[in-house]
Amino acid sequence: MDGLPRSSTARRLRAGAGHATLAAVIALVGLVALPGTASASGTHTVKPVLNCYRENPDDSWTVVVGYVNSSRTTVDIPRGPGNQALPSRFASLPPTSFRPGTVNGAFTAVVSRADLYAGARWVLDGYTLDYRAAASSSPACPSSTELPAQGNGLGPAIGLAAAGVVGTVWVLRARARGTAGGRDDA
Known part of the structure; x- marks a missing residue:
């Protein structure tokens, strides 16, 4: 054995520092991989639009809602x-991050x-989209249209976070196997 024996405490501290560094690097890569964002600052750049609607047999409507972001970011x-769907039970449906350009089917409700008669609507960036009023100038969804699932657009962010966790676990297990295999207990 070369030099002084290493204490198990020192090895654990070094391993902990290595794991913390690895987690920080993975988090940094995740942040760099996300597209740049800007926040709405008084200028109206994002407008909600009713892509289409479908009248259901129970007299309800399925509305397919999108938006137009006129900025380049x-x-x-x-x-x-500045971003609320009403009535309040729809509050979690609209996205909070808006890509540039026209996005159809951002959510359905x-x-x-x-x-509808009480004024179901989406208020976004200074604009109000009243679903019933907008239906007069929006098309009905063709029966062959596959409607998007209800949701708030967080799928890609959740996927990125899950990939980071899986990657971290994989790296930590690989390191643990390497450490366990090269241990010198003599």
Whole structure:
């Protein structure tokens, strides 16, 4: 054995520092991989649009909602007065990050007839999209249209986070196997 024996505490501290460094590098790579974002700052750049609607047999409507972002960057608008779907049970449906250009089918909602007449709407970046009023100038969804699943557009972010966790676990296990195989207990 060369030199002084290493204490198990020192090995654990070094391994912990290595794991923390690895986690920081993975987090940094995740942040760099995300597209640049800008926040809405008083200028109205994102407008909600009703892509189409479908009248359901129970007198409710399925609305397919998108948006147009006229800026050249992704705009983040958190939920609140500048980004809210009403009635409140739809509050979690709209996205909070808006890519440049036109995005169709950002989310769908099944809205009752009573909610339609009570003013079901999406307020976004200073614009209000009243679903019932917008239907007069929007097409009905063709019966062959496959409607997007209801959701808020967080799928890619959740996928990126899950990949980071899986990658970290994989690297840590590989390191543990390498350390266990090269141990010198003499």
